[in-house]
Amino acid sequence: MSPHPVIAVAGLGIESSTFSPARTDAPAFHPLRGDDVLTRYPFLAPGRPLREAADWRGTLVGKALPGGMVTAAAYADLTDELLHGLSRLGPVHGLWYDIHGAMTVEGVDDAEAELLRRIREITGPDTIISASMDLHGNVSRELAHRTDLITCYRMAPHEDAMETKERAARNLVHHLTSGAPRPVKAWIPVPVLLAGEQTSTRIEPAKSVYAAVAEVEATDGVTDAAIWVGYAWADEPRNRAAVVVTGSSADAVTTGAERLARGFWKARHDFDFVAPTGTLQECLDAALASRKRPYFISDTGDNPTAGGAGDVTWGLQQVLARPEFKDPTGPVVIYASLPGPAAVDTAVQAGVGATVTVTAGAEVDDRHAGPLTLTGVVHAIRHGDQHAVTEAVLRVGSVYVILTRLRKPYHCEHDFTDLELAPREADLVLVKIGYLEPELFAMAADWKMALTPGGVDQDLPRLGHRRIRRPMFPFDREMPDPDLTARLIPSSDEELTGPDE
Template sequence: MSVPSRPVIAIAGLGIESSTFSPARTEAPAFHPLRGADVLTRYPFLAPGQPLRDAADWRGALVGKALPGGTVTAAAFAELSGELLDRLRASGPLDGLWFDIHGAMTVEGLDDAEAVLLARIREVTGPDVIVSTSMDLHGNVSRDLVHRTDLITCYRMAPHEDAMETKERAARNLVEHLVSGAPRPVKAWVPVPVLLAGEQTSTRIEPARSLYAAVAEVAAADGVTDAAVWVGYAWADEPRNRAAVVVTGPEPDAVRAGAERLAHGFWAARHDFAFVAPTGTLDACLDAALASASRPYFVSDTGDNPTAGGAGDVTWGLEQVLARPEFKDPAGPSVLYASLPGPDAVDTAVRAGVGATVTVTAGADVDDRHAGPLTLTGVVHAVRHGDRDAETEVVLRVGSVHVILTRLRKPYHHEHDFTNLDLDPRGADVVIVKIGYLEPELFAMAADWKMALTPGGVDQELTRLGHHRIHRPMFPFDPEMADPELRARIVPPSNQP
């Protein structure tokens, strides 16, 4: 093949985690798609003057990333993928494509949506274009996806502090491969029959810490370009959902040995994976928080975590909090609760203004399986407009609990998410957040924390969700299953059947 001195590379992708156990549906606007030159602004390493920017002619097609949520509607996928393909057609001849996805998108009527999208992309770009795919480690990697890509990698940290580093690695690997003129990489794929929640596989603790340290060792070996381990996405029910390993590089023996080393390491550690924090019922976690001298004490309301795909509007947790006698008095222990969507409640509070006492009803508009809409009376503490996710936020003080209500669901991961609402999370007694493992800023802020095993579309108790389409046997659904054959499959190049 010819060696382009400055290859022409398009960037495209759609990313979301879609819980099939949530009744929510995701529409096209949720992806906030960027188009054309605006796509490059997502990536600091492609800013003007950066070496990687100058190493290729980058052409943005369409990249959209949505807050995790429910299944993507067929109409939304048709709209976004159709525009993405049209923009690729208009990009002209390409040497490479960077496919920037999450890997856990479920679309109505489709299995393996990312592989379907890449197949359609291949029809537009032709078989000779080299594709590099970057993913979240909570994505799913089918044989079809591996077949249709040439280079593939994922995050090596959970929480995902290396997200941008991973994307840069995928882009750099692509440029270096194109410039080298080397044959298509060899791809060794091993599906691993384990499906665990992200909160059980955090790289902050063992065994995931050592497992992912081994990824870097394999990637550094002679004959290997990159190595990756996917935990998979536990809150969707599709045949592709499971852990997986892929190692790519020029030497078949090296990539095969590296992939099998990582797969055997994952399987051997399956019984050692544990939640990244102590767990319990919500009441037990609140009891522990109130008994502790550690402040602020964080409690994760895990079952409705919007950044894992929960609807975000389950009222069950907040209902339990407000029922606690300790929090009835405004002089009681100070509690921050984030958050609950309620557009009508937000409108009422905005009209009344800060300082007014209002009675509003919020929540359970999407997911009412565990509790109904919640009516609460409190004082409007703060109002804020213009948030990218929530649009409008209000804080209602009910007893000693400051409840954040939003027009649209929003994750609360940063200190400024609270301070922008005139709340002081460092000075609170208890901070309750709809989240799984604490994101880095919250983790650094918490004097102590626990994970409450609460109901919702991303319930941490996986075996009670009702998976019936995943490949069985699968750990932990079949805890006594026999050892699987963890043989690396050498997947044919993308331009071969």
């Protein structure tokens, strides 16, 4: 094999909640094309060793904020363009498939595997494909079959996201330049489906479960090892945990995969939320009684980074109804956030310092509460955000409500300070989020997770899954032990037979 193999880069990534009424269109993916694709990855910058080790060719890579199902039209447009770009490249030795693994498309099951099937029609079976994924993705037997190398994040929150992508690219280059035979793949589905907030690697048992991944990877004959928790807020047969170990030795990958699968299954009853939980009112009571500041509360049910619509008004209604926050001299509260394009327009037109009455929210998800009317003082306005487009802060009593043109996650301190807000000096910060992202986690003197309604409700049985494979823990808590024997998955140039189980 040439020391400079030709490698294509392609992929679409999103978490899609089937329990949200929202839909995701093509522009939400902010697709990059051609050479611009490579600018997504610092390790592929000109002059970097990995960049110089291969001839990298971008096709199309798009990543969207988690949201509702992708429309059939958006999927068709993006995949057709990706495939057309790939076909124009001519023969490629390898392809790096940069995906999330939880994309649900109208009328399509296992969308990532289906796209990869079509990619294989262009590249042929001999092209080596390496996939990088989120650990909250789903690995069906079909997806494992279509790939040669596959890996995922090992941390939740995902502080190792770029490290994982680099590992997938590096493993691919190493395989193409070493002359090694096609990797052996051991796949084990694990009938467990838990929310990310119950499987954070910050705490046990996930901390130890994932620590074993590196130990398996270090085994002779193993190239990579991975555990997927799966995506809890979609209802497809593929939604469950999974283990895949790849390498040169069938015995090594089989032994490693079974060790990881048994460890995950054994720990299933020990998984718990990464923070104390309660109803929103219980969390507010605890925050007001505490002297720790700032006190963070996660409004979990409408978390836009898990697939929530982001415009559920239920949580903010509960906050504004509290008498403690009616007066401007009350405890300082920051609430992030609520989409309301018309409300933002009104605030922008009135200007900072003006008092306005606006209505926002529940344009997409009105199942739990209707649009919310607010009267307050415009505190700040900001234009040009990648996700929100325009943001406006309205002070209602002692609550600073962040309103956005489009939904936006608030994960970093500058997300607040850019809006003339001081989260470190606030009494309470309420964020539509699950587990706190690293900057917020470091900032919080204390925090709780409020179990609120929405498209990514943490009470999974309450959502009403109908299509997942049963029995499944925790839906069937007393289910018998499953078969955790490793399945050796054939290469993509070999026939895949038998049920996906």
